[in-house]
Amino acid sequence: MLASYFRSACSVADRxxxxxxxxAVVIMILMIFGPYGSVYTDHQDLLQRFGWFAVPxxxxxxxxxxxxxxAASLVLLSGRFARSAAAITAIGFFILNAYVxxxxxxxxxxxxxxxxxxxLCFIRRSAETSRQILFGIYVIVALVYFQAGLSKLxxxxxxxxxxxxxxxxxxxxxxxxxxxYLTGFPVVFKAMTLAxxxxxxxxxxxxxxxxxxxxxxxxxxxxxxxxxxxxxxSFWHLWIFYPVLFTDASSKVKLWRSASSSAKIPMGNVKxxxx
Numbered sequence: 001m002l003a004s005y006f007r008s009a010c011s012v013a014d015r016x017x018x019x020x021x022x023x024a025v026v027i028m029i030l031m032i033f034g035p036y037g038s039v040y041t042d043h044q045d046l047l048q049r050f051g052w053f054a055v056p057x058x059x060x061x062x063x064x065x066x067x068x069x070x071a072a073s074l075v076l077l078s079g080r081f082a083r084s085a086a087a088i089t090a091i092g093f094f095i096l097n098a099y100v101x102x103x104x105x106x107x108x109x110x111x112x113x114x115x116x117x118x119x120l121c122f123i124r125r126s127a128e129t130s131r132q133i134l135f136g137i138y139v140i141v142a143l144v145y146f147q148a149g150l151s152k153l154x155x156x157x158x159x160x161x162x163x164x165x166x167x168x169x170x171x172x173x174x175x176x177x178x179x180x181y182l183t184g185f186p187v188v189f190k191a192m193t194l195a196x197x198x199x200x201x202x203x204x205x206x207x208x209x210x211x212x213x214x215x216x217x218x219x220x221x222x223x224x225x226x227x228x229x230x231x232x233x234s235f236w237h238l239w240i241f242y243p244v245l246f247t248d249a250s251s252k253v254k255l256w257r258s259a260s261s262s263a264k265i266p267m268g269n270v271k272x273x274x275x
Contacts, residue, residue, distance in 0.1 A: 018244025024077035090117035146204025164189030
């Protein structure tokens with residue numbers, strides 16, 4: 001069914017291998033520098049009393065869970081026992097996110113990593129399964145943008161889009177030096193909010209159209225870098241996947257392929273759409 005969708009010089013297997021490698025690196029970075037240590041410091045009493053599903057969480061168990069997730073992602077990076085490593089990483093990361101998002105909603109924005117990790121658990125020797133997994137990852141990326149634009153439209157409405165007040169306020173409170181400087185020009189933030197909704201909705205569609213994926217990825221990266229320059233919010237753990245998902249950079253990941261045949265992603269002659 002998806003064979004006609006995936007056509008180009010870069011194979012599905014190459015792109016899934018790229019996702020595996022990038023995912024492992026992202027999770028390891030988050031285990032070291034993410035909020036999974038500070039959440040205990042900030043909410044120690046609540047975590048010890050309630051935990052998740054009424055299971056108290058000690059500092060030692062939190063550290064052990066982070067260490068297990070880091071170790072599993074390191075194995076995932078090596079390519080050996082890739083499916084098992086992806087499953088352990090996915091479960092550990094999911095539990096950590098459940099604790100963090102339960103007490104600090106600020107870190108809910110990396111849920112796409114959970115979905116992508118669970119998708120990697122189902123890699124099999126079937127070429128059609130590989131196509132389905134990669135297409136599912138494309139859907140995840142598309143939904144990130146589409147739901148963001150739709151939620152702004154439904155919950156913020158036209159007033160949010162044309163006023164620019166929300167982003168301007170954020171620029172004052174948490175923005176960069178450039179962002180705070182631009183607060184003296186309200187029209188900049190009005191233009192940003194007015195353009196963000198249609199842009200995100202269009203990206204949500206473009207990421208599912210093979211010939212539009214690469215330009216959509218370039219526009220999305222510029223969009224995120226622009227936000228980072230003003231608000232200091234990079235969303236790096238999403239667009240860091242774009243080179244391996246939407247360009248030929250994924251072919252470079254062949255060097256990382258597993259030495260274990262059981263961990264290899266089906267190759268065949270499966271090709272994927274691009275420009």
